[in-house]
Amino acid sequence: MSELNKKENSVLKSEKKENKKKTGAIIGLSIATAVLGLSTIGLxxxxxxxxNNAMNYKTDLENVYNKNFYNLLDSVNNLDTKLSKTLSSESDxxxxxxxxLMEASKNASEAEISVSELPLSQSDIQDLIKLVNQISGYTSTLAEKLASGGTLSSDDIKSLKEVQESVRALKNQLNEFEKKLNKGYSILDGSLDIDKDSNGxxxxxxxNKDNNVEYPTMIYDGPFSDSVVNSKVKGLTGDAVTKSEASENVKKYFKNAVDVDYQGETKGRFETYNFSVKNSDDEQLYIQVSKIGGHILTISGAGESGENNIDMAGAKDIALKFAxxxxxxxAIVVWSDSIDNDVYLNIAPTSNGIILYPDLVKVKINMTSGTIVGYDSTTYFTNHVNRSLSKGKLSLADAKxxxxxxxxxxxxxxALSPLDYNREVVCVEVEAExxxxxxYFYYNVESGSLENVLKVIKTDNGNLLM
Amino acid sequence: MKKKFLIALTLAFVLVFSLGVITTTANYFNGGGTKISNVVDALTSAQNKTVQTKLKRWGYYTGAVDGIYGPKTKQAVINFQRKNGLVADGIVGKKTAAALGMSLGTTTTTSSTQSSSDLALLARCVHAEARGEPYTGQVAVAAVILNRVKSSSFPNTISGVIYQPYAFTAVNDGQINLSPNETAYKAAQDALNGWDPTYGCLYYYNPKTATSSWIWSRQTVLTIGNHSFCL
Structure with missing residues (x-):
């Protein structure tokens, strides 16, 4: 019995053990399931x-794109209407x-803002931006012409009709696209379908380019006109110089240069040889020398910072001599300012006692080293020609x-003051506080009328003329 | 017992891991993998000196006026903030600066906001697009932006040009939100003052990395550093 009992006991014990193990495993498993389940739910x-967040962002962006598109459509529709109304009154x-005309200009500029906020690639969009920008500039120039007593010429009317043709073609293109939007086209999804330089x-x-938006030529002197953008270089004269002559010229003006490295050429509006120069003050400069005349046209670089070793008067002397x-x-110094360690000077040539503002040269001099770390005479060489200017009837006292x-x-x-586009007028400049x-007030020396007012805006980074 | 422990450990691991997955995915969808903060700009050394001088004069600060924002300066700022009923976080923000009677520059003056904000935006774009480039290369990038503002084929404001879709890769990927350094500011300033080493260029690209076939068709005017500038 006792042996049997023992056996039974041991069987019971082992069963109990088994049971304990089983319950342990079950508890473990259920904990595992619970935790896994919870974490899955959490995940x-x-x-x-x-x-959901991502969807919200997508919807927000889609809405912004749609808003921009409908703004564009509105502006182009309005532009068409205003052009019709302008043309209906012919040349009165x-x-x-x-x-x-003023409203057409405003509509065109609104169209520009809307179109440039749509996710269109640069190569697909720039003709369109140019079209609306130029329409805006052209119509406002015509409006000014009317304001000063003129009328629209037959050429103006012809141009305006061509402009309207393009606007209508553009309108058709936009209407076609609007149909797609109405059927649920997503600008955002399309913009994410990127292929090389463009997207869906x-x-x-x-x-709908088969509607063929034509890009008419608008001939005018005003904002965004081609004549203003492609201004010719009028003032650069002299013999052509070689690369080594240009390099010698750099060494002549930067006597403390320890390293003069040729950096290639500029082949743009100005043709130059380019050099990078390191001087004994450890300043790094980039210098562009014109192939015609061998003049130093542009210098840019960052000067060192430290104690000021030269003052404003010293800086002016350096700038004038270099120019x-x-x-x-x-040349005389017409404007000066200092920011941190640098002096900024504007210098302008004079003719017959009249300051030539269209021919401004900009100079930046580091006050620690006295080095010319910035120089720009491209405006001077673009505009400087011999002008015969007269001081007219208005005296300085009259102007005051x-x-x-x-x-x-x-x-x-x-002063000869550059006004609007390609217009220069001799004025008396009166500085007043x-x-x-x-x-700065500018009075026309012939008519005595006020041509322009500039206000000096003081900023933390120097003064600004507005 | 060991097994149980092992299971528990595995579970804990799974839990932690899945939580990690959740937070990273959430982060990913909540604003992209690279989050760049430009909320608090550090003070310049000169501004720190002003803070130290003022705090020293009023007895909050006993250290040297060295322009370094160290723990002593921070403690002094915190003490000053407590005494003046400000949030004692040790950061010299707008309110603390006003209480100190100092200007933080661009953010607090009203007369200059117009031009300074243009400068800051331009500097940010220059920094994001060209921070590894030589100084003139940075001026050139700023000049291209300003040339676009003047051009008829582009938007007519600095912000319009910079934020035009696809115009700048560093705007697309968010690097525009990095804080610009001193050099970027100077380069932007020079360009705003009229410097343009590119003589009117409207585009630039890095010939080593550019994938656009369209950009190669433009007329190259010059090369500065890694960038080719073109019309």
């Missing part, structure tokens, strides 16, 4: 939230016609008298 929720030069949206958007040596004639009495006069001088602000 699911997390992913769901993330996907009325205030109404002027108003329509770009291709779909410009698919004279590099082909700039009869025209400034409103709330201003305190600082000084007055004669009011409420801690400095203003």
């Amino acid at each position: 699911g929720i997390g992913l769901g939230v993330a996907q 030069g009325s205030t109404y016609q002027r108003k329509m 949206f770009s291709r779909t958007f410009s698919a 004279t040596d590099n082909g700039v004639e009869n 008298g025209r400034v409103p009495s709330t201003f305190e006069i600082v000084q007055a001088r004669y 009011n409420d801690d602000s400095t203003y």
Whole structure:
């Protein structure tokens, strides 16, 4: 019995052990299942939230794109209407016609803003941006012509009709695309379908090119006109120099140069030999020397920082001497400012006592080393020609008298002022102060009328003329 | 017992791992893998000196006026903030600067916001696009942006040009939000002052990495550093 009992006991014990093991395993397994289940749910929720967020962002962006497209459509429709109204009044030069031209200009510029915020690739879009920009510039130039008493010429009318043709073709293109949007086309999805330089949206958007938006030539002197963009270099004269002569010229003006490295050529509006120069002050400069005349045209570089070893007067001397040596004639300093360790100087040539602002040269001098770390005479060489200028009828005292009495006069001088586009007018420039602000008034020496006002805006980074 | 422990360990691991997956996916969808913060800009050394001088004068700070924002300076700022009822975080932000009677530059002056914000945006784009380039290469990138503003084929504002879709890769991938360094600021400043080493270029590309076939068809004007500039 006792042996049997023992046996039974041991069997029971081992069963108990087995049971214990089983319950342990079951508990373990259920914990495992629970935790796994929970984590799966957690993961699911997390992913769901993330996907939901992503969906929200996508919808937001899609809505912004759609808004831009409909703004564009609106602006182009309005532009078409305003052009029709302008043309319906033919060439009567009325205030109404002027108003329509001004509004057409505004609509065109709104169209530019909307179109440039759509995800269109640069190569597909720039003709369109140019079209609306030029329409805006052209119509506002015509409006100004009417404002100053002119009327629209038959050429103007012809151009405006061509412009309207393009606007209508563009309108058709946009209408075609709008049908696709209505059927659920997604600009965002299209924009993500990228292929080389373009994307699906770009291709779909410009698919209706068979409507052929023609790009008319608008001949005018105003904002975005081709004549302003492609201004010719008028003032660069002299013999052609070789690369080594150019390099010698650099060494002549930068006597402390320890390293002069040829960096290739510039083949643009100006043709230059380019050099990088390291001097004994460890300053790194990039210098461009014109192939015609061998003048140093442009210098750019960052100067060192430390104690100021030269003052403003010293900087002015350095700038004027350098400019004279590099082909700039009869220059004086017309503007100076200092930011950190650098002095910024604007110098301009004078003719018959008149400052030639269109021929401005910009110089930046480091006050620690006295090195010219910035120089730009491209404007000078673009515009400088011999001009026969007269001081007209307006005296300096007369001009000062025209400034409103709330201003305190600082000084007055004669200046050739660049106005609008390709227009230069001899003026008396009166510098005056009011409420801690400095203003420049420009009075036409012939008519005495006010041509321009500039305000000096003080910033943390120097003064700015607006 | 060992087995149980092992199972528990595995489970814990699975749990932690899946939580990790959840948070990373969530992060990914919540704003891309590379999150760049430009919330707090560090003060310049000169500004730190001003802070130290002022705090020293008022007895909050006893260390040297060295322009370095170290633990002593931070503690002094915290003490100053506590005394003045500000959030005591040790960071000299707008409110603390105002209480100190100093200007943080671009952010607090009202008269200059217009031009300074243009400068800051331009500097950010230059930094993002060309921070490894020589100084003139950085001026050139800023000049291209300004040439585009003037061009009829591009938007007519600095922000319009910079944020035009696909115009700059560093805008697309978010590097535009990095804080620009001193050099980028100077280069942007020079370009705003009228410097343009490219003489009117509208495009640039790196010939080593450019994939666009269209860009190769443009007329190259010059090469500075790694960038070819073209019309």
